[in-house]
Amino acid sequence: MPRPIPVPDATSKPFWDACNEKRLIVQHCTYCDRKQFPPEPECRECGWHFHLSWLETSGRGTIVGYSVTYESRIQAWHPEQPFNNVIIALEEDPVINFHSNLPGVPVDEVPVGATVEVEFLEVTDGQLIPEWRVVS
Amino acid sequence: MAKETGWERNSDPLGIWEHRGKVAMVGRGHSTTDRRWDGESMDKTLGAYSLVAAQNAMEDAGISPDEVDGIISSAGGQANGQPLGEVWAPRPYFDPPYDSEDGLSHVTAEWLAKQLDLKNVTYMNSHGDTVWNLIGQAAQAIGDGRATVCLVTYPNGNMAGRYHQESSLEASGNAQWSSPWGWGLSGQGFTFDQYCRKYGSNHDRMAPFIVQEHKNGRLWPYSYYALHEPEPFTEEDYLNGRMIAKGLSIFDCDRPVQAAACYVVTTAERAKDMKQKPVYILDHTESAFRPRSLVQTLDDTEEWTDIQAKRAYAGSGLTPDDIDLFSPYDGFAVFTQYFLEAFEWRGVKRGDAHDFYAGDISLEGPNPLNAGGGNMGTGRMRTVFITDSMEQLQGRAGPRQVKGKAEIAVTIGVLPGNAGCLVFSSTPD
Amino acid sequence: MAHIDEYIEKRTVTMAILLSFDIDGTLEFGEPPGGVTKEMVQRAHDLGFIVGSCSDRALSSQRAIWKQLDVPFAFVKAKHQLGTVKGEFPADAYYHIGDRDTDVQVAEQAEFGFWWDHEAVSEPWLDL
């Protein structure tokens, strides 16, 4: 199905470029030793931008909860209804979350607490987005 | 007029509000409530309804337009100044005063002053925020002496057609982090899922609360339901609601409507000479938060609402036991429990809200939660929270008048992540 | 309406047909009002069609609409429950009439035939 495609901006471009290389990265403030996602122009803690760098993650996480969308406001998603909306917490820093639809997992049968691993899904020519699959 | 900044009371630790009890709400006025604007009836536009509301509010307070020296309006109804409903463009505009969005999808203070021919207005603000924040801002402006008699208007529009549909395939800005996965109202479903897992509850346990809100709302003459769907809303109705997202049925989402309200806010001194019993403002506090990461988690929600409660109690000098009427926002219905538990009204602690709902929350009982019926019982106009709090304290809530004491009322809205909280009292101290 | 009187005279009901009406945007008493009138629904009922509603309105509110229509109804259902009428009302054919994508979707899921509100004003069920 044609789904909404992320449009990278100056701040997010490194993230989306990394996805295209099948790497999942998040911002890291070396001053605060703090991870940040989604990316922002500055560190939300110290307010500086020049301590921010990009850090490759483990690509592993845990399912912390979910919902199911029965009626989306996003028209492109209507043919997929109902579908899972799952929230993943990053293994090395559970404050950091990612979205997933958990492809292959039946609607409303999401194993909360399970370990997941990132994979990448091509949503349009040349753009991958992070997706996740259950490993245990 | 430039956007006024820095008026919010949001830096911790907060002390007692410097104008506690020195500002009062006196009059309130409403338009009727429609499901939507038909795009043709010029006497039913958001602007027309705002004028009706303002005239009703002035009449209610017993003041003439010449006494008004301040207007605060929400440009649209949302915190970002955007209209709550859709905009009229690209459809063609009409003859003045409907030759722009102003008066159609939003209503500025400037538009109102001109249409009402208010000659003595020196303070105008179309800041653009929800009604709690607007009243907080009016209270601060009056306390600080920037205005003496202030109209606060809050329009809420709904155009013909579907509400907030997204057709673009390009996910830019914030949408790049959510739309590729179809994330939307599922956000509230997710937080609620976390809540239910943590505290062992489920969606259906919301039923007594929603049914009670509908019951209360049927008793408010401006409620969409009182006007258009007066038959009682039952538990059977709630439990058969179609799910929009898991944990969130159509009966947990407020119904968009077209309506406007207006309030007269003034000094406690001036209020004494007006037609209605003054409702004194003991405190206003504001707060805005952002999720730690991608989405609003239950942890975020509980942290934010805890801070909101702490601010309100510190700013007013009150404790949970002092509150007779508590009206936390409910549009989405799941919000109410987060606010209720944070404020610990009637001793409700984290995870207890649904047990509390199962008890007596009726108007006759000791725990009249959302006595006005909230958005669920009245439609998406958000103003019953203010109007009902006022009327209860003034003793003129009619069939909704609670049986118990009605001296202190607290209301908070709209989002756990972005809210204004108001503390009202029937006496200045 | 002459052709309809003629039709009614000639008609012999040989099949049980169930018609499910959405309310808002479909029936004349909906909000917004739709094109399907009380007369059309009444006629369908009188001709032996099984009629009811399936809408996002609360069930109580749907019953109130039927009271307003003053037509005996067989069922009221929330939109996502359309399929359940099949178990309750055996019929040879099932149709849903509505004005939104959601209506199409629930009709497909429940394996009902579907007419848009604007198609329904010509009472296509009379040709079945």
Ligand SMILES: [Zn+2]
């Ligand atoms: Zn930092």
